[in-house]
Amino acid sequence: MKPVVVIVGRPNVGKSTLFNRLTRSRAAIVADEPGVTRDRQYGDGVIGDRPYHVVDTGGIAQALSERKGGDALRELMTAQVREALAEADAILFLVDVREGLNALDREIAGDLRRLGKPVTLAVNKAEGMDRANAAAEFHALGLGDPWPVSSAHGEGISDLMAHVLAPLPRAPEDEAAPADMPRIAVVGRPNAGKSTLVNALLGEQRVIVSDQPGTTRDSIHLPLERRGRAYVLIDTAGVRRRSRVDEAVEKFSAIKTLQAVDEANVAILVLDAVAGISEQDASLGGYVLERGRGIVIAVNKWDAVPAGDRDWAKRELERKLGFLAFARAHYISALKGQGIGGLFTSVDQAFVSANRELPTSRLNRILASAVAATPPPMVRGRRIRLKFAHQGGRNPPVVVIHGNQVASLPDAYRRYLANVFREAFDLVGTPVRIECREGENPYEGRRPERRRRRGR
Numbered sequence: 001m002k003p004v005v006v007i008v009g010r011p012n013v014g015k016s017t018l019f020n021r022l023t024r025s026r027a028a029i030v031a032d033e034p035g036v037t038r039d040r041q042y043g044d045g046v047i048g049d050r051p052y053h054v055v056d057t058g059g060i061a062q063a064l065s066e067r068k069g070g071d072a073l074r075e076l077m078t079a080q081v082r083e084a085l086a087e088a089d090a091i092l093f094l095v096d097v098r099e100g101l102n103a104l105d106r107e108i109a110g111d112l113r114r115l116g117k118p119v120t121l122a123v124n125k126a127e128g129m130d131r132a133n134a135a136a137e138f139h140a141l142g143l144g145d146p147w148p149v150s151s152a153h154g155e156g157i158s159d160l161m162a163h164v165l166a167p168l169p170r171a172p173e174d175e176a177a178p179a180d181m182p183r184i185a186v187v188g189r190p191n192a193g194k195s196t197l198v199n200a201l202l203g204e205q206r207v208i209v210s211d212q213p214g215t216t217r218d219s220i221h222l223p224l225e226r227r228g229r230a231y232v233l234i235d236t237a238g239v240r241r242r243s244r245v246d247e248a249v250e251k252f253s254a255i256k257t258l259q260a261v262d263e264a265n266v267a268i269l270v271l272d273a274v275a276g277i278s279e280q281d282a283s284l285g286g287y288v289l290e291r292g293r294g295i296v297i298a299v300n301k302w303d304a305v306p307a308g309d310r311d312w313a314k315r316e317l318e319r320k321l322g323f324l325a326f327a328r329a330h331y332i333s334a335l336k337g338q339g340i341g342g343l344f345t346s347v348d349q350a351f352v353s354a355n356r357e358l359p360t361s362r363l364n365r366i367l368a369s370a371v372a373a374t375p376p377p378m379v380r381g382r383r384i385r386l387k388f389a390h391q392g393g394r395n396p397p398v399v400v401i402h403g404n405q406v407a408s409l410p411d412a413y414r415r416y417l418a419n420v421f422r423e424a425f426d427l428v429g430t431p432v433r434i435e436c437r438e439g440e441n442p443y444e445g446r447r448p449e450r451r452r453r454r455g456r
């Protein structure tokens with residue numbers, strides 16, 4: 001599993017700025033917990049060849065600072081602080097050089113030291129400052145050498161992250177490499193019915209789950225069979241099968257969700273039809289999409305939706321999760337075991353689609369007719385030319401397109417092409433990626449000098 005890096009620090013030191021820089025365009029999961037001043041965010045980063053999960057703790061510093069307040073809300077936030085830190089492999093403690101060292105920083109440092117986890121101290125907003133000067137006063141925190149960085153300007157970030165990750169074990173090469181059977185992750189927000197669904201998916205099969213060793217973070221791969229086909233259910237501790245659903249309700253863990261999606265090739269996104277679709281559902285779906293995993297939507301608790309409300313509920317799904325329109329939606333009752341077979345059918349379909357071979361000749365015929373039907377726009381007086389397509393990967397399917405001025409190709413046009421390929425190859429339940437490269441067909445080998453001179 002990828003290591004988990006948790007960013008902490010008092011308000012306004014630049015935690016979200018750093019988080020955004022580390023995750024760049026990658027989708028993040030936002031946990032919309034009531035009562036927290038700012039949502040926590042969960043995302044993925046990569047430095048060199050090392051991927052990691054990153055958590056921006058948002059309101060956490062507030063919680064630490066107000067711990068002595070003692071009212072229920074503050075207690076709750078403190079629990080959330082503890083939880084995020086408990087799941088951390090490394091902690092990134094951010095301070096603000098412009099405000100200097102203050103009492104709250106000292107208090108947080110004390111708390112972090114007691115955790116006994118590796119802590120890296122980063123001194124933010126240090127753009128344009130002398131390294132030694134910026135760091136000087138923060139040595140007093142006793143957390144080792146401070147790392148001056150500028151989150152806003154991107155200075156010192158790579159070195160910082162390399163240092164944070166250095167002592168941590170490496171994740172195995174590619175945990176999500178295409179395998180010969182679907183690996184399913186069940187994801188969804190708290191109380192959506194994940195555990196109930198996991199039980200329903202496992203059905204009558206009695207799987208011996210050893211609850212012991214490893215850390216609590218280890219995921220368990222549960223083999224299961226259905227109609228003669230084999231699957232693996234990725235069960236992180238967060239969705240661990242409970243013998244009775246009403247047994248101690250486990251807390252939703254966004255980190256475990258990230259890990260499960262990582263290890264899976266198809267995710268079942270469980271929605272709660274009674275509670276409706278939330279921001280968090282959309283961010284979970286966005287994350288699965290971004291990670292390129294297959295996706296099947298399970299609208300759960302359908303048994304509890306009055307007949308008169310069902311059309312409305314379906315329209316709400318289209319409206320709020322329209323960006324997942326390529327995924328099959330099933331209206332199910334995990335509790336009553338209704339609609340489970342259909343989920344397996346769609347998992348199969350997503351898995352097959354994600355791994356489909358897209359022959360070059362067909363890709364090019366489809367590209368040519370798509371371009372003829374709707375030509376790409378002109379830029380700077382010249383039309384964008386799309387010349388040659390070939391498959392660049394599977395799981396998810398990637399179509400690489402070579403042409404001229406492709407950097408200016410509008411997103412809407414990419415989506416158009418993705419849909420054209422999706423329809424032509426009947427790709428259901430998997431994202432389809434379009435990658436553009438400047439230049440001619442790389443396989444033709446014509447006029448190589450000229451191509452080289454033009455560069456990329």
Ligand SMILES: Nc1nc2c(ncn2[C@@H]2O[C@H](COP(=O)(O)OP(=O)(O)OP(=O)(O)O)[C@@H](O)[C@H]2O)c(=O)[nH]1
Binds near residue numbers: 127
């Ligand atoms: N000069 C400078 N300003 C920065 C830098 N990083 C962040 N800031 C600014 O600091 C302010 C706070 O940044 P945030 O990222 O919102 O801080 P935060 O720690 O997430 O704050 P909370 O949400 O209150 O916990 C913003 O105005 C940022 O633009 C930096 O490297 N240099």
Ligand SMILES: Nc1nc2c(ncn2[C@@H]2O[C@H](COP(=O)(O)OP(=O)(O)OP(=O)(O)O)[C@@H](O)[C@H]2O)c(=O)[nH]1
Binds near residue numbers: 193238252332
């Ligand atoms: N009516 C109805 N209730 C359901 C259904 N599936 C689950 N529930 C109920 O929803 C509640 C939450 O179910 P869980 O399976 O614990 O949900 P979860 O997503 O695992 O919850 P967390 O562990 O908190 O993340 C329980 O009271 C279930 O009985 C369903 O299909 N219909």
